[in-house]
Amino acid sequence: MTKMQNDQGGTTVSPFFAGLMCRCPHCGQGKVLTGLLDVVPACTVCELDLSAHDTGDGPAVFVILIVGGFAVGLAFFVETTFAPPTWVHLIYQIPFVLGASILCLRPLKAILIALQYRNHVGSFNDTPAD
Template sequence: MTKDEAHYPPVDPVSVGLRGRCPRCGEGAMLEGLLGVKPTCSVCGLDYSFADAGDGPAVFVILIIGFIVVGLALWLEVNYSPALWVHLILWIPLATVLTLTLLRALKGLMIALQYRNKAAEGKIDRG
């Protein structure tokens, strides 16, 4: 990541990340489409080439949504014993919507935290 010489007031990385906004100015959209990262901010021109969320958001989404959906499915099964089709109609759409929503928010958060903490790829000094 190149050194950032622009002077912008600090923004909260959690709020801008969860909303998918630029981590420098807090105004421009950082994500395009469902999960794609734009090349630059349309407002301040920040280059998003440093952004690499990797698999971090996906792991958290799997753990969080899995806990919620499996817990609710077990509760429903123990208390009401519905037919299999009821489980399919309830949990597949719920898991899909929650996963896509949370994945987008956590990807934005991860990129905002990378910018805030000036995260970069590790390098070995062979001096």
């Protein structure tokens, strides 16, 4: 697990690494998500309370921006290279957008939870970062 120094000289888990691995932002060991997007009530390793977190629509916004950018770039490339009829764009864009969105949602939600923990936002306001 990637560790880094915090302001108090202690070590903490990198929020981006913990998020990409969908691991606990405190210990870096326990899982944060169960199922597709359900957040576990507490870390199974360090018992960090995750029940009151609130990422809202944050992960969806980043998915729209990231996947949308790639989808537009892909459509531009295919249109300028092959100039296919419109229905061809639907054939590859629908599975690409759906698949990429589902793949990106889990790590982006875990990253936002880890960043909220790291920056003491919301329900993590009273929780020390190390």
